[in-house]
Amino acid sequence: MNVLVVGRGGREHALCYKFHQDTSVSKVYCAPGNAGIAAHAECVDIQETDQGELVTFAKENNIALTVIGPEQPLAEGLTDLFLAEGLKVFGPTKKASAIEGSKAFAKELMKKYSIPTADYETFTSFQKASDYIKSKGAPIVIKADGLAAGKGVVVAMTENEALEAAEDMLEHNRFGDSSGKIVVEDFLDGEEFSFMCLVNGGSIIPLALAQDHKRAYDNDKGPNTGGMGAYSPVAHLPAETEEKAMNEIIEPVVQAMMKEGTPFTGVLYAGLILTEGGPKVIEFNARFGDPETQVVLHRMKSDLALLLLNLLRGVTAQAEWSDHTVIGVVLASEGYPGSYEKEHSVQTILDAETFFYHAGTKVHGSDIVSDGGRVLLAAGSGEGIESARDEVYRALDSVHTDHFFYRKDIGSKALKRS
Known part of the structure; x- marks a missing residue:
């Protein structure tokens, strides 16, 4: 079968790499893809938001299955359009994707059906949010209601930090319309x-x-x-x-x-x-x-x-897994998640002896350069957390990572408890 993956990040690279290995798949396409994805799929110059073009491409290229990677096209109803055209697509409808697109919707659903989560209140007024935060104290969690690329959550360890986060979102439109409403919830420890x-x-x-x-x-x-x-x-x-x-x-x-x-x-x-x-x-x-x-x-x-x-098709089977541990360490552009520069070469980093998933890269002439905040993920595999960590960090230690940074402690908690 022919498979289409919609997206351009590390998640989509992982999907394309897996589909490339699947014996049931004859051809993998990715729209729009990135420099790393191009090694495992044919990258198509269609943006994730170009819904009509994606549908036309799927029809013209006999796509048996489309998988939508990012949250934005789901929230904009790309699945609904594919379904209306009779195409097989794996992704929730616009209404169903509200479980991510609105924190308030998700919390209200959990409250109604007694699904265990932190106690919360929602606010559109900073004054009311401020009064609530002061009554609850810290630590406390402030969340933008809408989509914010994983950055719309502040775990505030002090009351002042919580008030600043709430003001930033409600008064200063930190995340635009996504933070016109916020969820303030209890801090959970564990x-x-x-x-x-x-x-x-x-x-x-x-x-x-x-x-x-x-x-x-x-x-x-x-x-x-x-x-x-x-x-x-x-x-x-x-x-x-x-x-x-x-x-x-x-x-x-x-x-x-x-x-x-x-x-x-x-x-x-x-x-x-x-x-x-x-x-x-x-x-x-x-x-x-x-x-x-x-x-x-x-x-x-x-x-x-x-x-x-x-x-x-309604047929459920269990997934099978390798016994190995896999650990992934993200290389991000200096300054991320704030402002950062693009178009720094990653070619020498890719020479390290490990597998890289590309998150934010593009081809520039004969070079591969950064094109996002999170740029690469180095993946290491081993019989346990210790050997997997050793593999990935040994590889990263062998190359210069000017203009990029990465955490040195991924998996360390598991290592202490293993």
């Missing part, structure tokens, strides 16, 4: 992990657990980013964690979406935290996580394209 599931209506295929590192700098310091690294599996979590998360969170929210008339088809990403009272929801996303997808799919032995196509 071990965070990511649980992605392939969903079609009431059918669910769980993927392997992963752990993401959101903060920009070592020891979880600095601002939140889209993710600075991840690893899978998360072997130090209690054995019953996945089952509890499935029974108490994933299955109830999938059923809730159906009851609300917005059945979910696509990747349901649950950002969870294991508290003393069990797993609770931090956030839901409506698509493959980034950088979790890179490490999770690197471990997948199943034919992903067949798994997805069969799921759309």
Whole structure:
């Protein structure tokens, strides 16, 4: 079959790389793709937001399955258009993607159906938000209601930090329309992990657990980013964690979406935290996580394209996994997640002896250069977290990373607990 991946980042590179390996796939296309994706798929010069052109391309190139990577085209209804044209597409409708597109919608859904999450209130007025924050104290979490590329969350350890974040979002339009409403929720203490599931209506295929590192700098310091690294599996979590998360969170929210008339088809990403009272929801996303997808799919032995196509046809099978641990370390442009420069060469970095997923790269003449905040993800594999970490950091230590930075402690918590 021919497969089309929509997107240009590291998540899409991981999808294209996996589809390239799948025996059921004859040709992989990616729109628009990047410099690394071009090694595993034919990159097509169509932007993620060019809905009509994407539909036309899928029809003209006999695309059997389209997978939409980023959240923005989902929120803009790309899935709906594909479905209206009778095309097979894996991704939620515009209405269903509200589980990511509106934090308030997700929280209200969880409250209605008793799905475990932090207590919260929503605000459009800074004065009311300020009064609430002062009444609650810190630590406390401030979230932009809408999409903010993974950067719309502030875990405030002081009251002043919380007030500044709320003011920044509501009064100064930090994230434009996305922060016209905010969610203020209780701080939850525990071990965070990511649980992605392939969903079609009431059918669910769980993927392997992963752990993401959101903060920009070592020891979880600095601002939140889209993710600075991840690893899978998360072997130090209690054995019953996945089952509890499935029974108490994933299955109830999938059923809730159906009851609300917005059945979910696509990747349901649950950002969870294991508290003393069990797993609770931090956030839901409506698509493959980034950088979790890179490490999770690197471990997948199943034919992903067949798994997805069969799921759309109503046939559910379990995914198969390598026993190895995979760890991914993101190389980001200096200044990220704030302002940063582009078009710095990454050619010598790519000479390191490890596999790189490209997140923000492009071809410039005979060179490959940076074209985003998160630029590359170096993936290392080993029999456990220690050997996987050794592999990836040995590779990164062997090259000069001028103009870029990366965290030196990805997976260190797991190492201490293994």
